[in-house]
Amino acid sequence: MLSEPITPVEDLLKQAEAILIPWIPEEAIQGLDDGYPLMLNYTDRRIKVTGTGFPDCLDVNVSAEELLTVIQTLLDNDWGYLATITGVDLGVEAGEIEVLYHFCHGTAVVTLSVKVPRENPVVPSICGIIPSASFYERELLEMFGVTITNTPNTDHLFLPDNWPDNTYPLRKDFVMHAN
């Protein structure tokens, strides 16, 4: 039986911020003493505008091109593990699909957010660096129709084999039939 002291969430997030500093926009850093250690002001530290600012979360917007570099940087620094990949359809009007990569480390959660156009959503596969992500990518592909370049397996995971093409159930314009 083990009982090890818990690393305070502030320290974990400081580490994450230091690792992710190249991808944190300057306006979020401005006004801080020397900019390091960061500890962006908690009330507005969430860089995403929709965030509610939970003190154990750090959200960083990343472009699809940079995604692999960012994840590799997190892994190289031994920060956390991939908890899951979440897809969110922001709707026909917004015209975007948001792909969230959640990394957990102790109490802290870092979420990398990649926004891709709804008409042609493409993200790179992260299976090259995190092999266990294959299931998550298959789910993202069949539920949201996000093309994942170089993913090892594109078969259906949850949906039936005879599921119609180009029909993605978790997109907002997919309407469930009333029974």
Place this chain on the structure above:
Amino acid sequence: MMLEMTQKEEKFIIPIGPQHPALKEPGHFEFAVDGELVTDATVRLGYVHRGIEKGAEARNWNQNLYLVERICGICSHIHAFTYARGVERLAEVEVPPRAQAIRVLVAELERIHSHMLWFGVAAHEAGFDTLFMFSWRDRETIMDILEGLTGNRVNYSANVLGGVKFDVTDEHRKTILEAVDFMEKRTKHYLNVVTTDAMFLQRTRGIGVANLQQAHRLGILGPTARASGVKRDVRVDAPYSAYKQFPIKMVVETAGDLEARFVVRLKELFESYRLIREILNNMPEGDLQVKRFPRRIKPGEVISRVEAPRGEVFYYIRSNGGEMPERLKVRTPTMMNMASVLAMAVGHQLADMPMLLVGIDPCFSCNDRGVAICNSKGDHDQWTWERLRQHGIDFYAEKV
């Protein structure tokens, strides 16, 4: 049959499922074999995909509490707990301490009955039916308590948004403490059996080994990961709810084989017993629910993580300010652990497959059991799961 399997240039595929006893969701496994050795494994899921994530977007915050509870029949409370915790955080509602203690109490009772259920089924797959019957008899003690507390054996509906539905009385307290004493005595006995019984160890020791590095690479979660030395338990890493006041110790083994998975789960039960006693003896006073819970929840996102009996449950909830969630994402531990079975299967005997599958503790809700064996020429031989299980038992019986 076996001779045909070794013919050159022909990969033998053994499909197992989709009706299968060893999975929460019925799954379809295909094992490629070379003689008795498994050389490749794939899985197909989704036979009970019910579109709950989509359905949640068309139901209000309160209705979803009951929807998510039906994701799993074994760890139903955990799903409602995770969801409620996330929504309460999003709504900035503080749950009274007594309600939090009761939630954790039910969660630990659920862990006990879940582990005992798994223990019995695992014993059955190993051909040790006496152990199966004893452990399931003992499990009824906990089921009776849960029924006494909540009115239901499964899907207890203990939670409401902002608290719990029922109180724990002095009478409950006495019954639970007695039951925990009994269970502790039994668990000591079971731990002794799984670590000393030669027949049982033949099926578990050194089988299905995943070392620390592999466990990390495969993303294994929960007790299966802790059996490989991964120090990861949400209750310890990120204490939530009443685990802050009532901390729990992490149980870690390093062998990474099936035996270690038995030992971790059984040892974990002693921690659950200790925690239940501690909660019952130090139950905070106060309300069971908040007075009012908002119908609409302000826009935002929240992540809620809870340690279920099988590992970390991860919820991502997004609100657009309305009465219904914009997105509800659920990641259950079995999803990752199932992928690990595929990797661990390679190089093992076909006879080890039943034990390997139960080793990750998937749920056993299916009733139809079938294994079909066919070769590339299209010849068929139908195997029932029972026959595969018997094959495993006979295979090892001959070795004695």
